[in-house]
Amino acid sequence: MNEHFFQCPYCWETISMLIDTxxxxxxxxxxxxxxxxxxxxxxxxxxxxxxxxxxEPIQ
Structure with a gap:
């Protein structure tokens, strides 16, 4: 598992999630x-x- 940081496409806050690589x-x-x-x-x-x-945001 790797922690990945990215920006929310709605509020632009930096969030993280664990990715099973x-x-x-x-x-x-x-x-x-x-x-x-x-x-x-x-x-x-x-x-x-x-x-x-x-x-990506959900359309």
Whole structure:
């Protein structure tokens, strides 16, 4: 597990989440811990390292 910091696409606060880097491709919805709005998270990992991370607002 790796802690990853990013900005919420709604409130722009820096938040963090734990990413299981043993899973190569992940996509899920997580609520912002500050403003509680839903964020679409997409993660691609290679060799237990986060290669690509996208946090987008739900449309």
């Amino acid at each position: 043993s899973i190569r491709q992940q996509s899920y919805i997580e609520d912002c811990e500050v403003c509680c709005r839903p964020i679409q998270i997409s993660v691609h990992c290679v060799e237990n390292t986060i290669n690509d991370f996208v946090a």
